[in-house]
Amino acid sequence: MDTEPPPVIDLPLAPPGRLGPPGEYPRLRRECPVARVRMPPEMGEVTAWYVTGYEEVKQVIADRRLVRPSITAWPAPTEPGEGPGLITVMELDGPSHLAVRRALTDAFGAGTIRRYTPRxxxxxxxxLDSFAEGGPPGDLVAGFAEPFPLLVMCDLVGIPYAEREYFLPLADAALGALKTLAEGRRSTSRLRAFVTTLIERKRREPAADVLTHLVRECDSGALTEETVVSFGLSMLVAGYRTTTMFLAGAVFTLLTEPGQYARLRDDRDLLPTAVEELLRYLPxxxxxxxxxATEDIVLRGHTIRAGEAVLPVLAAANRDERVFPDPDRLDLARAVNPHTMFGRGAHNCFGAHLARAELAVALGAVLDRFPALCLREDNPPSWDDESPAKSPLTLPVGW
Known part of the structure; x- marks a missing residue:
C-alpha cells in the first residue's frame, strides 16, 4: 500500500553560472529520496519519479522492469509523422540488447582499450599542438574538450571525422531533445540514413574498426541490421558528448578547487583515483x-505504475553522505569510491573502460602540455543554465 504521495517539485537545476550541483539534492536525499518532478514545458504536461538517494538509485538502475525509452516514445508524441524511432543500444532490451553487448565485449573491453591508449x-x-599554436589565450572546450572525444570515437568506431559538419548538428538536435523535443524527433530520419549509408560503405570497404566488426556479425546472422543501426546511432548521440562534458567540467574543477590542478600535475600516481573521484564529484x-516502468514497481512505499517515467539522479546519489564521507569535498586520493556514474546491471555503460581511459589520457596530456594552466579572470566560462546536464560551454584559459 502506498505511503503518503510524494511532493511534486520543479526539475532541480544548478544555480546560474555554476557547475552545481542543484541545492535541492541534500534535502531530497534526506526527506524525500523518491519525489515527483515536473518536466520542462517543452515536454508537455508530464511528471516523472525523481530518485536521489544512493540505495534507491542503485535499485532503480539495476531493475530490469525499467527500460530506456527512445525520444520518439516518451513523452508520447502529440503530432503524427515526427520521424522513425531513434533506438540506440541503451533502449534495446531482451535478446537484441544481449547480442550487441556480447558483440562489443572485446571491442570495448579493458584489454582492447589499454592497447588503444597510446593511439x-x-x-x-x-x-593540443594545434590548440597551443593559436594562443595563449584559448578556449579549451572548442580547442580540445569537444574535438578529442569525438575524434577518439570516430577513430575507434569507424565514423568519418571529416563528415562531422553534417552529422554533428543532427546528433545535437537528438541529444538536446529535452529542450527541443520536436526538432530532435525530426532529425532522426536523417541520422538513420547516415548510419545506414555508413554500414553499406563498411560492407564495400571494410576496415579495422568496431562498426566493420558489427557489420560482419550482422552478415553472419549474429546481429540484426537494426541492431547495428542502433549501435551507430548510440555513438552519434551519446558516444562522445558526455565525455566532452566530463572533461570540460574536470579541468574547470581542478582549476577552481585551490591547489588541485597543481597536486595532480605533480603526482601522476593520483591519476587513476582522481579520474574516479571526478566522475563521482562532477554533477x-x-x-x-x-x-x-514496464510493470508496477514499489519503491520506498510508492507505487510506480507501468508506463510512468523514473529519473535516477546519478549526480545526487554520488553525493550521498551515507556512502561517501565528506561527499562535497573533492578528494583526488579517495580510495573507496563506489560511484554510480556508469550505471549498473542491464543499464551499465558498455563504454566505461573507454570513458575512463579518455579522461585519464586527456587530463595527462593537458597537465603535461600546460603545467601552468589557469582560468582567464577577464573572460569567465559560459554555461547553458536551462539544461539539466551541466558543463562549461566555453573554458577560456591561459598558460
Missing part, C-alpha cells in the same frame, strides 16, 4: 537518464 595519447597531443548528469 589516444597521440590524438590528444595532436589536438554533470542532473537527472537526464529516463527509464520507463
Amino acid at each position: 589516444m595519447r597521440r590524438l590528444a597531443d595532436g589536438l 554533470v548528469m542532473n537527472g537526464v537518464v529516463v527509464l520507463l
Whole structure:
C-alpha cells in the first residue's frame, strides 16, 4: 500500500553560472529520496519519479522492469509523422540488447582499450599542438574538450571525422531533445540514413574498426541490421558528448578547487583515483537518464505504475553522505569510491573502460602540455543554465 504521495517539485537545476550541483539534492536525499518532478514545458504536461538517494538509485538502475525509452516514445508524441524511432543500444532490451553487448565485449573491453591508449595519447597531443599554436589565450572546450572525444570515437568506431559538419548538428538536435523535443524527433530520419549509408560503405570497404566488426556479425546472422543501426546511432548521440562534458567540467574543477590542478600535475600516481573521484564529484548528469516502468514497481512505499517515467539522479546519489564521507569535498586520493556514474546491471555503460581511459589520457596530456594552466579572470566560462546536464560551454584559459 502506498505511503503518503510524494511532493511534486520543479526539475532541480544548478544555480546560474555554476557547475552545481542543484541545492535541492541534500534535502531530497534526506526527506524525500523518491519525489515527483515536473518536466520542462517543452515536454508537455508530464511528471516523472525523481530518485536521489544512493540505495534507491542503485535499485532503480539495476531493475530490469525499467527500460530506456527512445525520444520518439516518451513523452508520447502529440503530432503524427515526427520521424522513425531513434533506438540506440541503451533502449534495446531482451535478446537484441544481449547480442550487441556480447558483440562489443572485446571491442570495448579493458584489454582492447589499454592497447588503444597510446593511439589516444597521440590524438590528444595532436589536438593540443594545434590548440597551443593559436594562443595563449584559448578556449579549451572548442580547442580540445569537444574535438578529442569525438575524434577518439570516430577513430575507434569507424565514423568519418571529416563528415562531422553534417552529422554533428543532427546528433545535437537528438541529444538536446529535452529542450527541443520536436526538432530532435525530426532529425532522426536523417541520422538513420547516415548510419545506414555508413554500414553499406563498411560492407564495400571494410576496415579495422568496431562498426566493420558489427557489420560482419550482422552478415553472419549474429546481429540484426537494426541492431547495428542502433549501435551507430548510440555513438552519434551519446558516444562522445558526455565525455566532452566530463572533461570540460574536470579541468574547470581542478582549476577552481585551490591547489588541485597543481597536486595532480605533480603526482601522476593520483591519476587513476582522481579520474574516479571526478566522475563521482562532477554533477554533470542532473537527472537526464529516463527509464520507463514496464510493470508496477514499489519503491520506498510508492507505487510506480507501468508506463510512468523514473529519473535516477546519478549526480545526487554520488553525493550521498551515507556512502561517501565528506561527499562535497573533492578528494583526488579517495580510495573507496563506489560511484554510480556508469550505471549498473542491464543499464551499465558498455563504454566505461573507454570513458575512463579518455579522461585519464586527456587530463595527462593537458597537465603535461600546460603545467601552468589557469582560468582567464577577464573572460569567465559560459554555461547553458536551462539544461539539466551541466558543463562549461566555453573554458577560456591561459598558460
